[in-house]
Amino acid sequence: MTHDSNLILSTSSxxxxxxxxxFDSPTNTLLPHQLLTRYTTLISSRSGTNHSSGFYKLFFDNNNVLSLLYTGPEVSSIYWPDPWLRISDQGRTRYNSSNTAVLDSSGHFISSDNLKFSSADFGLGPQRRLTLDIDGNLRLYSLDETTSNWTVTWQATSDPCKVHGICGPNGICSYGWGAGTGRGCFCVPGYKIKNSSDWSYGCELDPSYLSGDAQTTDFVSLSFMEFFGYEYNITMGQTFESCKKGCLESAKCKGFLFKYADPDVANHSCYPKSQLLNGKTSPNLRATLCETKCFSKGEKWFHPL
Known part of the structure; x- marks a missing residue:
């Protein structure tokens, strides 16, 4: 065992x-001076008591970018760095194929894709570890030796609902709003939780919500909400009714997002979805969306029952 906690097997001679x-076989944790390379991956545990491989990975992707990946039972997707932003706009670069990353003893992390961060208590002294937690967030911890407690001194995302797959298919993640002070999950109307002990399985159709008339289909409005990804055939210049009609006529449409662009109808846009995944909601979400994507009418989600 070396001074930096690397267990080594070598020849006696x-x-x-x-x-x-x-150090060549990390699980969910990277220690100071332990290299993360193209050949190594951090994998989260399944739960706090089940330490088998979970659904989240930290690895160098095919673009040489250090990324967090959700690998669920049915789908997978990268959620960090933010997939809707250009890599260069986030201070990263694809153009370094050395694919190495390391945390030093002072709490500074640097990666070949130009990712850099430091612990809040930067400096020599505390023992530290970088861990991919069961909730899909990457966190840097420092040990307080007086209390023997590990304290978070950096994390990849401050919004836990940005992590993909956390509430499963047809599930919606809510943080500090309608779910107490922490993060919680709930199903879209017309669905019920599939496995009450594990939200990663998401929600399934609740037969009690189905209409007795098989020819009758309606939509439910879900405000302050979004589902990331899995849209198809995005079109501009549509009306709400044409967007709704297109969803009703497509067997693969599970719902749609209609974005208004007052007063220019030509810029209205329709986002039909083949799956309702990565749902999140927040009391501030509409304002955020309107600042970057729309105007005063805002956005609303609809899914057919």
Missing amino acids: NTSHILWQS
Whole structure:
């Protein structure tokens, strides 16, 4: 065992000839001076008590960018860095194929894609670890030796609902709003939780919500909400009724997002969805969306029952 907690197996005649070392086989944690490379991956645990491989990975993707990936039972998607933004706009670069990242003893992390961050208590002293937690968030911890407690000194995202798959298919993530002070999940109207002990399975259709008339289909408005990804055939210049009609006529349409662009009808846009995944809601979400994507009428979600 080395001073930096690397367990090494070497030949008795040559200690510099390493046959195996624990730093080459990380699980969910990276220690100071332990390299993360194109050949290594951090994988979250399934739960706090189940330490088998979970649904989240930290790895270098095919564009040489250090990324967080959700790999669920049915779908997978990268959620960090923000997939809707250009890599260059987030201070990263694709143009370095060395694919290495390391945390040093002072709490500074640097990656070959130009990702850099430091712990809030930057400096020599505390023991530190970088861990991919069961909720899909990457966090840097520092040890307070007086209390033996690990304190978060950096995290990849401050919004836990940005993590993909956290509430499963047809599930909506809410943080500090309608779910107490922490993060919670609920189903879209017409659906019920599939596995009450594990939200990653999401929600399934609730037969009690189905109409007795098979020819009758209606829509439910879901305000202050969005589902990321899985749209198809995005079109501009549509009316709300034409967007709704298109969804009703498509067997793969599970719902749609209609974005208003007052007063120019030509800029109204229709986002039909093949799946309702990565749902999130917030009391401030509409204002955020309107600042970047729309005007005073805002946005509303609709899904057919």
